[in-house]
Amino acid sequence: QIPVVRTSKKWTSEAVGELQGCLDCTDWDVFKSTTNSLDEYTDTVSSDIYFCADSIIPSCTRLSYNNDKPWFTAKLRRLSATPPPTPHPSHLSPQEEDVNSLFKRLNTCKATGPDSVSPSLLKHCANQLSPVFTDIFNTSLEICHVLACFKTSAFVPVPKKTKITGLNDYIPVALTSVVMKSFERLVLSYLKDITDPLLDPLQFAYRANRSVDDAVNMALHFILQHLDSPGSYARIPFVDFSSAFNMIVPSLLRDKLFQLNVPDTMCSWITDFLTDRRRFVRLGTHVSDLQHISTGSPQGCILSPLLFSLYTNGCTSGHQSVKLLKFADDTTVIGLISARDESAYWGEMDRLVSGCSMNNLELKTVEMIVDFRKDPAPLPRTTITKELKWEQNISSLAKKAQQRMYFLRELKKFLLPVKMLVNFYTAIVESILTSYITVWFAAATARDKAKLQRVIHSAEK
Structure with missing residues (x-):
């Protein structure tokens, strides 16, 4: 190129x-x-x-x-x-x-x-x-005022592919003030100190000592514990929001922050932070006109993920048999059903839809997967059988890692330093092998572990 x-x-x-x-x-x-x-x-x-x-x-x-x-x-x-x-x-x-x-x-x-x-x-x-x-x-x-220059975002379209055929071939990357990002980090730490004890314990994103692995582990714990009882089963729908961060209403967020004991002055500052923001598109030397917007939490800002978590903090389950796990805007509902009584499950689903409507959150229904098989994978980015076993998942990880080993071999031909090769292996290959390892490793068979070990031995040569 x-x-x-x-x-x-x-x-x-x-x-x-x-x-x-x-x-x-x-x-x-x-x-x-x-x-x-x-x-x-x-x-x-x-x-x-x-x-x-x-x-x-x-x-x-x-x-x-x-x-x-x-x-x-x-x-x-x-x-x-x-x-x-x-x-x-x-x-x-x-x-x-x-x-x-x-x-x-x-x-x-x-x-x-x-x-x-x-x-x-x-x-x-x-x-x-x-x-x-x-x-x-x-x-x-x-x-309680955020400066106009701190609320301005420049969107730079970055091509996803060599040949551009339309606007969908670009990724919009938002550039915001570096000074403001440092300012936001101070506010972020302050907000976490106040709100962390009051956050939903089943929200796993942007919290200390929490990760997506913990979310998957917790989901499996709920499912396996429930399935120990005879005549029980689980329903697990995955909920996705359409342009979730862009749908935050500042006035509604202010009320939610106040309920979380955030001081009124900070509530006013955050409301001003989200109001009358300015953005423009920059492509090379060409710059578009400024656009003013007062809805949503801006892309590329340090505070945006936490503000969305606080905005949806009240989105919880009111019934013991229905668990609602969240990782930022990814939401998983687990209905633990016994004796074929699904009334609590459907009641919580109706409550979730109603809550989304009240908070200006739109459920994504344009892109849906309707699967009538009896053994679909119940967890995102993993492969798990209806018996809750991990053979397919481990085989998939080993295959992906083997494919990426090709690039490591090619780099080795250029006589790159060992340290650089190790860094590449850690970032590109090992990250695949250790994906959700805390979830599946204990249940892996000796045969499954041997598949992964072959990849590691191949990298050591």
Whole structure:
């Protein structure tokens, strides 16, 4: 495929030192004293920062190929050893050291947002920029207003295939302000501290020490425990929402947050965060007109997944024989039926549909799978027989892993370093073999384990 020429900044130590000196000499109070508008104050600060960086940091060009992969960059594999700062639940007041720490942990390989303030700039000049942005963050929280430049999203269409035949061949990638993402991380930690004890215990997404494996394990536990009783069976429909994040109504979310003991000032700030957002499409040098939107939780924002979880927190089962498991917007209803009495199950299904309608959530019915077999797979992304055995699932995993081993062999021919080959194996092959391993490994037979072991031995050669 034809490579693309891209321009990027070259963050040398000399240029960074010069930029830091320039920002050290900047009197941020001058910007604040010339206006009473927080939006104008922030826009002026962001523009001055961008001007300094653009003038001082040299640019360089490089060829970019479509098969560039993130695991070739060591920085993308670096994990932070320090957890995000934990603010006091009663009041969020970001401190300069908190903002400084977030800026220094930014991934410099991430894209720049619409405000042109890059993660490299924030990371290299965290000491110089954290004071002014701490002031902006605290003022924003105090007046319950999110700046217009922080609520702007640029949508960049990324091709899914080489030959484009229509709009469906593009993936819309949303770019938002990197500064705002750091701000959102502070708010995210604050919201989790308040709401986590009140969240539905069967919501497994975006929570500490919870994963999709736990959701599958819990579902199997409910099913197997129930099937121990004679004359029992289970019904398991999978519920999917249409454009789930886009259907959140800010006024309804505010009421739900208030019920979860979120302070009124934070409820107002989040409502403003979701209201009058601006977005545009950027394709090369072409930019569309701004579109204003006040519904939904924006794509590409740090807060969006948690806000949806809080929005649907009241979507629970009211009957002991019906379990409702959630992983973000993926919902599984498990009806544990005895003596052919399905009244409770159908009652909870009607209640779920009614609740979705009241909360502006639309069930996806355009794409449905109607299966009249007696042994369909009851869990997504797994293969399980009607006897609840895992032979087919393990065979499928081994087959996928063997297919990906081809790429590992091809990379080995290019005499790549062993460390890079190990990283590739871990990310591409081992991730397949260990998929849901906590669910099926204990029930795997010696023959099943031998299939997986053959893949591992093949990779060791």
